[in-house]
Amino acid sequence: MSSVLFFIAAIGVISGAIGVVMLRDPFYCVLALVAHLLSLAVLFLLLRSEFVAAAQVIVYAGAVMVLYVFVVAYVGGESGSLSDRLRGPGPVASGLRLGGAILGGALLVELLIALLGTGLEAINGKGAGYSGGPHAFGTPAYIGKLLLTRFLLAFEMASFLLLIAAVGAVVLARRRGGLGEEDAADRLTPLDLLRPQGTGTMAEGVGRRP
Amino acid sequence: MSTTTYGWLVLAFPLLGTLLIALGYRRLEALPPRAAGWIGTGAIFLAFLAAVGALISLQGHSPEHRQLVSSLWNYAYTVGINAQFSILVDPLSVFMILVVTGVSTLIHLYSISYMDEDAGFKRFFSYLNFFVFSMLLLVLAGNFVLLIVGWAFVGAASYLLISFWYRRSTATRAGIKAFVINVVGDAGLVLGTYFIFKHTGTLDFLGAFHAAEAGAFGHGTNNGDLVAGCVLLLVGAFAKSAQIPLHTWLPDAMEGPTPVSALIHAATMVTAGVYLIARMHPLFELAPAAQDVGAVIGAATLLIAGTIAVTQTDIKRVIAYSTMSQIGYMIMGVSVGAYAAGLFHLMTHAFFKALLFMAAGSVIGAMAGEQSLEKMGGFRKAMPFTYGCFIIGGLALSGIPPFSGFFSKDEILLVTGERGGWHWALYAIGYIGAFLTAIYTFRMIFRAFHGEPVAEARELEGGHLHHAEVPTNPATGEVEDTDVGFPGPVHAIAERAPPMYVAMTVLAVGATGIGLLQIPKVDFVIDDFLRPTFATSKLYEPHTKTGLLWAGLALGTVLGLAGIAIAYRVWVARPGTSARLQARLHPLYELFVNKWYFDEAIAFLIVRPAAAAGRFANDTFERLFVDETLVGGTSGLVRAGSAAVRAAQSGFVRYYAALLVLGVTGVGLYFLLQS
Amino acid sequence: MSIAWYLAVSAIVFCVGAVGVITRRNPLVVLLCLELMLNGGNLALIAFSRMWGNGDGQILALVVMTVAACEVCIGLGMIVAIYRRHLPIDVDELRELQG
Numbered sequence: 001m002s003s004v005l006f007f008i009a010a011i012g013v014i015s016g017a018i019g020v021v022m023l024r025d026p027f028y029c030v031l032a033l034v035a036h037l038l039s040l041a042v043l044f045l046l047l048r049s050e051f052v053a054a055a056q057v058i059v060y061a062g063a064v065m066v067l068y069v070f071v072v073a074y075v076g077g078e079s080g081s082l083s084d085r086l087r088g089p090g091p092v093a094s095g096l097r098l099g100g101a102i103l104g105g106a107l108l109v110e111l112l113i114a115l116l117g118t119g120l121e122a123i124n125g126k127g128a129g130y131s132g133g134p135h136a137f138g139t140p141a142y143i144g145k146l147l148l149t150r151f152l153l154a155f156e157m158a159s160f161l162l163l164i165a166a167v168g169a170v171v172l173a174r175r176r177g178g179l180g181e182e183d184a185a186d187r188l189t190p191l192d193l194l195r196p197q198g199t200g201t202m203a204e205g206v207g208r209r210p
Numbered sequence: 211m212s213t214t215t216y217g218w219l220v221l222a223f224p225l226l227g228t229l230l231i232a233l234g235y236r237r238l239e240a241l242p243p244r245a246a247g248w249i250g251t252g253a254i255f256l257a258f259l260a261a262v263g264a265l266i267s268l269q270g271h272s273p274e275h276r277q278l279v280s281s282l283w284n285y286a287y288t289v290g291i292n293a294q295f296s297i298l299v300d301p302l303s304v305f306m307i308l309v310v311t312g313v314s315t316l317i318h319l320y321s322i323s324y325m326d327e328d329a330g331f332k333r334f335f336s337y338l339n340f341f342v343f344s345m346l347l348l349v350l351a352g353n354f355v356l357l358i359v360g361w362a363f364v365g366a367a368s369y370l371l372i373s374f375w376y377r378r379s380t381a382t383r384a385g386i387k388a389f390v391i392n393v394v395g396d397a398g399l400v401l402g403t404y405f406i407f408k409h410t411g412t413l414d415f416l417g418a419f420h421a422a423e424a425g426a427f428g429h430g431t432n433n434g435d436l437v438a439g440c441v442l443l444l445v446g447a448f449a450k451s452a453q454i455p456l457h458t459w460l461p462d463a464m465e466g467p468t469p470v471s472a473l474i475h476a477a478t479m480v481t482a483g484v485y486l487i488a489r490m491h492p493l494f495e496l497a498p499a500a501q502d503v504g505a506v507i508g509a510a511t512l513l514i515a516g517t518i519a520v521t522q523t524d525i526k527r528v529i530a531y532s533t534m535s536q537i538g539y540m541i542m543g544v545s546v547g548a549y550a551a552g553l554f555h556l557m558t559h560a561f562f563k564a565l566l567f568m569a570a571g572s573v574i575g576a577m578a579g580e581q582s583l584e585k586m587g588g589f590r591k592a593m594p595f596t597y598g599c600f601i602i603g604g605l606a607l608s609g610i611p612p613f614s615g616f617f618s619k620d621e622i623l624l625v626t627g628e629r630g631g632w633h634w635a636l637y638a639i640g641y642i643g644a645f646l647t648a649i650y651t652f653r654m655i656f657r658a659f660h661g662e663p664v665a666e667a668r669e670l671e672g673g674h675l676h677h678a679e680v681p682t683n684p685a686t687g688e689v690e691d692t693d694v695g696f697p698g699p700v701h702a703i704a705e706r707a708p709p710m711y712v713a714m715t716v717l718a719v720g721a722t723g724i725g726l727l728q729i730p731k732v733d734f735v736i737d738d739f740l741r742p743t744f745a746t747s748k749l750y751e752p753h754t755k756t757g758l759l760w761a762g763l764a765l766g767t768v769l770g771l772a773g774i775a776i777a778y779r780v781w782v783a784r785p786g787t788s789a790r791l792q793a794r795l796h797p798l799y800e801l802f803v804n805k806w807y808f809d810e811a812i813a814f815l816i817v818r819p820a821a822a823a824g825r826f827a828n829d830t831f832e833r834l835f836v837d838e839t840l841v842g843g844t845s846g847l848v849r850a851g852s853a854a855v856r857a858a859q860s861g862f863v864r865y866y867a868a869l870l871v872l873g874v875t876g877v878g879l880y881f882l883l884q885s
Numbered sequence: 886m887s888i889a890w891y892l893a894v895s896a897i898v899f900c901v902g903a904v905g906v907i908t909r910r911n912p913l914v915v916l917l918c919l920e921l922m923l924n925g926g927n928l929a930l931i932a933f934s935r936m937w938g939n940g941d942g943q944i945l946a947l948v949v950m951t952v953a954a955c956e957v958c959i960g961l962g963m964i965v966a967i968y969r970r971h972l973p974i975d976v977d978e979l980r981e982l983q984g
Contacts, residue, residue, distance in 0.1 A: 006886045013928075014894065014901070021918060036924070043894070047891065048935055049935070060924075064920075103868060104904035107900050107903055111878070111896040113882060123892060124889060127936050137938060138940075147947075168959055173969075
């Protein structure tokens with residue numbers, strides 16, 4: 001039973017990954033990644049890491065991907081699929097098209113050899129023994145205890161890092177003055193409200209500023 | 211005061227004079243304009259007094275103890291070389307310093323009027339004092355090192371003074387020519403010193419001579435190294451004394467002011483070669499081959515210079531070639547062992563040659579700077595004193611008794627004849643040279659002073675000294691600006707300038723009377739005085755053949771008078787004779803007037819290959835190899851390398867990411883392969 | 886399934902992510918592929934944690950998740966800023982730091 005589940009989840013993971021890489025519209029890529037993340041959560045569950053799986057769904061798929069969705073909606077994206085873009089003019093495109101694939105393939109082969117060809121016999125097993133209970137391996141209590149005792153420093157640093165990142169993101173994306181933003185142009189003035197649409201100069205009619 | 215203290219004083223006074231005039235330049239502006247001249251003259255006069263003091267003090271020692279060395283400090287004391295700053299005061303050096311300081315004082319005196327109102331008056335006197343200091347250093351040096359130092363300084367002073375009017379292109383070229391040829395001599399001198407030092411192991415003169423006599427060069431004569439060393443020393447002597455083939459600088463050196471020609475190129479610097487051979491006599495006597503070289507070159511020079519002088523038209527160049535010829539006599543003399551005679555001739559020659567140059571300066575002054583004999587004539591009535599000085603100098607030069615040149619020149623030839631064998635050829639050449647000397651000397655005198663008076667002479671007879679409207683270079687005719695360093699507007703003549711008058715009178719008296727010091731068979735003042743220096747010489751006591759002595763004296767007189775008579779006939783009595791002779795003996799005339807084509811030969815053999823080598827080095831080697839290959843190649847390599855590296859910084863993030871992945875793959879591969 | 890299978894999946898995901906980073910031109914998608922690589926690493930961590938039976942790998946995976954979130958934050962902030970300046974959203978065009 002777990003094997004079947006494993007294979008379904010694995011296929012979900014891999015196809016999600018491939019989808020992210022190959023889909024044209026960035027929005028579809030985001031959705032592919034969400035699918036990938038959910039399948040990965042299933043894999044985590046199969047590995048008895050309940051808390052991490054939950055965190056994956058809530059944090060990663062829930063928060064981070066939502067953020068992504070918002071940004072993709074705001075920014076939009078260039079159209080054109082992977083192959084379009086690879087075929088297009090671009091100084092590095094043609095070189096990297098083949099090179100990237102080869103590199104990835106090489107890396108994959110290497111990693112597989114490295115991971116599976118080791119002398120580590122334990123990977124052939126199903127893992128260390130598992131005994132259930134409220135503080136068993138993978139439960140929130142288990143993780144929490146670890147976080148607050150052995151890995152307290154890491155925990156605190158991670159929270160600090162989050163704070164910094166949040167502040168940084170606000171600073172980075174904030175509106176700055178003096179560079180001619182679009183928003184100023186889009187703001188409606190009272191005079192514009194009085195004037196009906198389509199009147200004025202040709203430029204105004206087209207929609208450009210006078 | 212001890213003798214050597216006098217020696218140091220002799221060196222100190224001219225040095226003080228130089229420094230005072232050169233460094234006290236600003237102060238001297240406040241003093242009367244000729245103060246620099248009087249300071250310079252005074253310094254040399256004090257040196258002369260010190261030299262007299264040295265003489266008197268030296269004679270106070272017994273003859274065996276008349277070679278005194280005094281050392282001030284250790285100049286260089288390293289492995290194998292012990293060079294002191296030491297002077298050697300012995301009869302030879304005292305003789306030389308007396309001649310040098312005596313004649314120099316008179317020439318300084320003369321220059322005060324001659325260089326009057328010249329823009330470089332002070333510079334002239336400081337250079338002149340520096341020259342005298344260098345010459346005295348050369349002569350008083352007690353070891354090879356100081357000799358070389360003095361030698362080099364004298365060459366430098368000569369360059370400074372020849373190109374004194376440095377805005378004249380002809381003068382600067384002449385100065386460079388003199389300096390380059392002198393440097394060839396310097397190289398010979400240093401290499402010769404090396405060869406001698408190799409065997410004697412000491413740089414000190416007395417030490418080297420003792421070592422040589424004790425057998426440092428083996429017990430035979432003509433040791434290879436010694437001959438090589440002596441011949442190289444001779445190269446130095448020839449360059450300094452303007453002997454063939456290193457003589458081409460002397461006629462060009464007449465570009466310098468006349469006092470310079472009188473001092474450096476007649477009385478002192480050109481005699482340095484003679485002094486060198488006399489000083490090194492122990493070494494030369496052990497290398498007769500070198501002595502023979504010296505004798506032959508001396509004889510060749512005296513003949514060749516005599517033939518050239520007969521055809522020259524520049525009055526100073528005639529006197530210059532005459533100097534070359536007389537130095538040839540001296541070199542021949544000291545090379546065959548007639549040391550006392552050669553040095554005596556040096557002294558008498560200093561007197562009458564300086565006198566001749568001074569008188570020539572006076573005539574040039576009357577001609578407002580023009581030096582060509584072709585434009586002169588008939589100054590006899592206008593300048594009687596100068597004429598008289600010329601006659602006295604000319605008679606002394608031609609070897610007419612009782613003037614001094616007669617005694618000295620004939621003694622040299624006597625000793626040459628006594629050596630016998632192939633020296634009879636030199637004897638004959640010597641007398642032919644004497645004959646030519648008389649001819650060209652009186653040719654010069656007759657052309658300048660006899661015949662129809664030229665315009666300048668007539669002006670002078672009328673009481674007015676001629677001045678050129680526009681100062682020009684007499685050689686090339688280019689116009690000069692006297693405010694920036696060409697000869698000044700004032701021309702002095704002896705009749706009107708008391709310092710010149712006094713100096714020339716003293717020299718005239720000397721030229722006449724000095725011969726009395728060494729009348730053959732009567733008195734031997736010079737011989738006896740110099741004997742302590744030449745105590746170990748095997749050639750010092752010749753002249754036993756009385757018959758040859760009288761024959762020689764008679765022959766000399768006859769040839770001298772014959773020369774004067776021929777000159778009179780050709781240039782005074784029958785005025786067209788000279789042109790006819792020129793036409794009939796045209797090839798010979800061409801050879802002589804072109805100075806035996808030495809300048810052209812040197813230019814072809816040495817100057818052109820050197821210039822070609824320089825051009826090759828610059829255009830080909832420097833440009834191709836150094837600039838393009840070494841410098842260009844290095845920078846090109848660096849540039850190419852950095853361009854290659856720069857290509858990696860493309861700015862494409864994807865590129866960088868790809869490189870990262872590549873790196874990771876590579877590292878992983880490495881670790882995989884390792885295990 | 887034995888741990889080896891999970892490791893194989895993790896390797897595949899990682900490499901697919903790497904190829905995506907190299908190949909895509911839209912910076913948003915590049916960041917997404919970066920997330921893929923991080924997730925691949927996470928999977929490997931969890932797999933090993935299960936193998937050894939202690940929670941170290943899980944903690945690390947949580948921290949990685951946190952870091953990934955921060956990084957996404959900043960990256961997206963930068964993309965928004967770039968977009969606001971009307972610059973092209975294309976990693977090939979954004980190359981002023983070149984030499």
